[in-house]
Structures are given as structure tokens and as C-alpha cells.
Amino acid sequence: MLFVLPHLLTALAAAGASCPDASAVVELLRSGMIAAAQESLGQHEALCRNDGDWHYLRARVFCQSGDYEAAGRFVSRAISLDSGAVEYHRFASTIFAKLGRTGEARDHVGLMIKLRSGSGNELQQERLLAVVLAQGGKTAAALQVLRALLDRYPNDVQALYYRALFEQSLAEYPNATIGYRRVLELDSTHAAARRQLAVIEIENGDIAGGLKALEQLLARKSEPELLFHIGRAKWKLGEFASAERAVRQAIEAAPAEARYRRQLGLMLLRAGSIAEGRWQIEEGNRMEGASLR
């Protein structure tokens, strides 16, 4: 069905003079049909020359095919046509972060925040920039941004939390632990910091202690991420049935989370349910692939 869409778009374009609706191209991109999306966009170049969405979608296509430079050019053109589109700035910041062009990434993050809240906010900008950099593989740069921010705002809870989170992502557990503890000193209700602290405790071998903390958090508010980590902890303790139950509950609450599927798959494999275990792991991998697209 999707294969015929480019031709439909061509026919539509021939019938009228305006740039066609982009939803079909979006669908092609979602399906990973990059060549078809590219072909479709190319067919409407003349009609869509002044359309921000068209340039934005070209940028997305180039991004998916690995040509980040071209993606950067096209999203910049989209922004020049419609500087008020938050999504363009978000995408531009991601692209420039990946390319290591921190300054441009920062500019777009700043504009994005301005568009959302109506005013500039340095704290918000730098925090978000750090997140964008880390997502783009530039964790060291992200930590640098946060360190600079914390020099000026040493008690900024969210910056402290992100710093700990990125340190944890580099397996720097002692630093991350100090960071989460500082967050909790400043805001004892910061559930995410408490959860991450418990996860580190579990990784460090204090499974019972970490599990207890997670269950206390769950008693206050049920979240799939808590259920997932509770399941993992129980599994490590050999409480297989309740571990599986917790992870299944997490999946029920967040069915598209790839990690939960894979965890369940692993549990099933160990229980001897090879076919179902494999299916869950493959399903998790498929979901992750789809979300990366």
C-alpha cells in the first residue's frame, strides 16, 4: 500500500498547483521507506520551494540516510521560511549536536524555549542543551555545559539530576550517587533521583536495599519504570514469579517500551519458555528500531 503513495502524490501535484499535504511522506518516513520518501519529496520540489514543512521533511530524510550536513542545511532553510515552528528548532538542535556544532545547537534550543514559554531562560536553555548533546553522543560536552551551569547555580536541582544521570550513563556510579544524594538534600520529594539511587544500589549488589526503596516509591505512585526495576531486582533475588509479574505490569502500563519486553523475554528464556522469550526479545528489538527511526 505504502509503495503506491509517491505516485499518488505525483498525481495530486499534477492536478493542483500547491505543495501537497506532507502526511503521506511522514508515513513513509515512519515506515523506514527513505528512498520512497525522498522520491516523493523530489517530485514536488518546484511546488514546495517555499514550504517549511517540505524542507523539514527533506532534512529528516537526509538525517535518516546519514547525511547530517544536508539535513542541517534543509532544516535551516525550513526555519528561515517559518521561524516559529518549535519542531524545526528541536530537530536542528539535534542535528547540530550530533555534528558537534554546540553553538548552533544552543541557539536552536534557546529559540525553542523562547517559542514555548514566550521568554528566554538561560537555566532551561542550558539544561535542555545538555540533554540534546548527551542524546547526540556528546556526553562529555553535556557534562561540561552542566558543570558551567552549576558553577553559577550550584543548587539547581534539575541540572544536578541531569549531571548525575549522565554520570550514571558512563557507569561513574560513585559520582552519580553523590549527585543524586545532593538532589535529594535539596528536594526530598525528587522521586526520579531516589529511583536512580536505588537502581545504582541494586547494580552495586545491595539488591534488597534498592528493592525496598523502589517499593516505597511505588507505594506513593505507580510508574512502569518502577515496576520494571522492581522486576529486575526481584529476579536477581531469585523471586522469579513476582519478578515476571512486575515486568508484565510495566508492559501493561507502557506497552511500547522495548526494554520491558526484552527483560520479560530474558525471564521467559531462563524459565525455559524459549519461543515466547525469543519473541519478546525480538519484539523489544523491533520496537527500539522503530523508535530510532
Added chain:
Amino acid sequence: MIDHKWIFSFALSTLAVAFGVEVTKLLPGPIMFRELRSALSFQQENGASPRKHMVETMGSGAAFLDFDGDGWLDIYLVNGGTVVDRKITGHKGKLFRNVNGQKFDDVTESSGIRTPDSYGMGVAVGDYDGDGRDDLYLTGYPRSYLFRNLGHGKFEDVTVAAMAGVNGWSTSAAFLDYDGDGQLDLYIGRYVRYEPALEPYCGIKKEGWRSYCLPDVFEGASGVLLRNNGHGGFADVSRAAGLDLKEAKTLGVSVGDYDHDGKPDLFVANDRVRNFLFRNLGNGKFEERGERDGVAYSDDGTARAGMGSDMADYDNDGHPDILVTNFETEGAALFRNQGNGTFQDVAMRSELGRGSYRVVGFGAKLVDLDNDGFRDIFLVNGHVIDNIQLYKDSIAYRQPKLIFRNTEGRGFALQQMVGVSRPMVGRGAAFGDFDNDGRVDVLVNNNGGQAELLHNESSPKNHWIGLRLKGRTGSREGVGARVELQAGAVRQMREVSGAGSYLSANDQRVVFGIAQQTNVDQILIEWPSGRKQTILRPVVNRYHEVQEPEIAR
């Protein structure tokens, strides 16, 4: 019973002078190495090209062997090659003869070892024809070679005659006697169904940003089991043995009897595909049990990038555990054998998981480096993507080697290596005691770099005992034998195998560190033939050659 002719000791100072050592590095702490920079002249040539052919970034291996049977470990280093269009050229590996522990002589030219039409990858060592001489199996792309040791430093390419050739991209290989007939068989891992001409562009499309592809761009390739027919030839029995799993993308192979049923099992580390644990059923067949037994995935269900592997008992409970090196942000895996046929990854519980989190690990060994009676971990690291810094600013291309000291079976502590181990693009690593001082040394082959010979200079205060097994049938090294030592309250177990690590072959002698014990109560050997042998109160701090008895005793 005990032949004492294998008694060697070698003064450290003598060694340093003999090798003309340029003192470059010392690892502070209980485990110390010194790099003998001028001992070997070998540069691995990876043929790195702007086309970023995957094969350029994966090799190569290293081997400790005693090809001339003089009791001193010699060295073979595999070289890479070049890929130009469809033409593959193999660069010459090098064979170095250890001259009485005094120096290493390059004897490549006279050895007859030539691999001109294959890009070199790995090496396995074993006496496949039972003539008492170490033979060489060399893997690579697009073919592998078997070199028979003729004696007098000469080797003959018998690949075709022995039907031992494997097509495609072969990686780690291991000699083992899987069917217990006394003849060494061969398992050869293969990576992917590789075709350089079909390699896509990977990475960001920008000048200088092209990167080496991950294995996902190619189909997997099953491993190959070659059964030794006892008459100088081999037959491919992979399918009949149940080992022909097409999804395999194998880089690491290790051998051990994980269920202690007397039959060698195989662990296969795959890159971004689940790992395999092939349990030897004893009827010529294997059963793949990786998923069920808990070594297939990480503990969050991810198929990691398995590279090197080793199978050995780190906690002295008598059960071989499994070490696997992986990609950055995955951490190395240490699958502890729980004694009931299942494993649990305990790497993150100690500094091993965290300490290896930011490196791409290759050569790896569970080996007692300080002779305290517990196996430590030595990891050789280096990224596969030479421009990784463009993509990930917290990950380096050249990476340091890592040592994790075993804290008496409870876990592993990262050994401080301040200013010692210069970052390299480490790949193969072989482990063996080349100067017969009872401390295991390390030979590292670096991608596109100089090989490193690391002399173990850990404090000699700990005692040790070494054994060289001599079987009655098949291989002289007693490959597959299980050796148990008891010294006071300490019990240790070793299995004889040259396999393990990455693309490499290790010293097949058994060395036990016994810390401050000055006596060994007994050593029990279970030979692959089923014979059992007990050695009472052997003399320590020396090697012993042990002949397999004719009858059980």
C-alpha cells in the same frame, strides 16, 4: 612420575639485560608488567583505507607456542592485509623463536609460513597429528590455512591435503577433542558473510566521518567443526554436530567442561547476536543452551557485541566461569557458573563491569597474574571505529589495557595503571610464561600498531607450580585434561586448553599460583582418556612434565 627436566628459573635482571630492555613502563601495585619494547619487531598492517572495509579494523591475533619443543615459548603474530577492489592480499605474519630465554629471533623466512591470499585474523595452536610438534591454524578472510610443523623450524601448508580450509571470514579457532577419540579436532568461528564490494557507506555522510560498519549490514555465518580422522585429515561435521547456526557472528571462542561431565563444551561470543553455549552431549552432537543457561544476553536482554572470551574458574569453586568482552557502554560480562548448569552475570557487582564500561574489549583472559591463587582479569581494548571521537566525545579510539585483580574470589578491583599502559588499538592477546619464571606474561597484537610483549614483574614472593602434561594418545599437551590442586585449605582447578582470548592461542601449560604456601598437598589430573592420576607433594616453584599413566592409579 615427575620429570624434573622442565625446571627453569630466570633472574629478572638477566632477562632485562638479555632483551636489551628499554624500561618504558611499570604497572604499580601488586601486579606489575614491564614492556619489552625491543624484544620483537612487528607492526600489524591493517591496510586501513578510506573505503573503511570492516576487515581492516578487526585483527589480528597472537600466539604463544613451542614450535621447536625446546621448552621456551616461541611467538607467532598474525598480520592483516589489504583490500583493493575485489583483491585481497595477506601481509606476512611473523614467527619468532625464543632462544633459551635470551632473545627472540625472527625465523619467518625459513619457516615456510605464507598466507599471501588471505587477510590475516587469528591463530590456533595444537598438535593435530600427534607427532609431538605444535601445528598452526591461521584464520582470515577469505580463507584459512593449516600449517603442519615438520620439525627443524619448517612448516608445510597442508590446508588442502588435510581438507582443513574454511571459506569466508574465519575468526577465533580452537583445538579440542570433542569426541574423545584422542585426536584434536578444530572449531572455527566465522564472523559474517562478508563481501567488501557490497559494503555500504556507514556513518554520517560528511568528509572524514565515514565509519566502519557494524556487523548488522551483513548476514551471519555459522561456525565450522572439523573432525580429525586420525590420518592427517579433517571432515566438516558442523551440521551433524548441531553447530551450524546461520545467525552466528562469531569473534570469540573458548572451550571448557562447564557441566563437568568429562566432555569439552564450547562457548561462542557473537557480535550483536546472542552468544552460544554448545553443550557437548557426547554422541557427536552439541546442544545450544546459551539462552536457557543464561549466557546469551546481558541481564537486560540485549545481545551485546561479544568479542573475546575465556572459560575458567575465577572463584575456585571448581566450576568454569565465562568472561566475555563487549562494546563500549555494555561492559564486559562475567558469567558465574552456579554449579547447576546455569550462569549469572556478576560483572556489574564488582569493578569489572564499571571499569570496562567505556572500552571496546577484545583480548581477554582469566589468569592468575600475581600467583595468589585466584585468577585475575586482563583485558586488551581498542575501538573499532577510528573516528569514534566525532560521534561520541567520551569514547576514545586508542584505549588502555585493563587489569582487574581478583579479591580472593569475591570480586574484582581495577588495578591502578597510572602512566603505564599507553592507549593502543588492542586486539589479540596471548598469555604464557615465555621466560619460565612462573609468572604469566602477555603478548598483545595491536591493530595498525606495534606488538607489545609485556613481561610479568609482579612480586615474586608468591609461590607457584607449573605442569606440562604429556598425553599418551593424540596431543602431547593433554588438551581437555582437568587438573585440581590442593595446597592446605586452597583448592584450584585448571583445564588444559590453548583457546580463549581473542583470535589468539595461549601457553597450554598449567600454572597454579599458591600464594605463601610452600607445599602442595596433591595434584589430581583427570585425563581426557578418563585416566586419573594423583601427584603427591610435588616440588614448588618449578615446571614439571607429567606423563599420562598407562593404567589408572
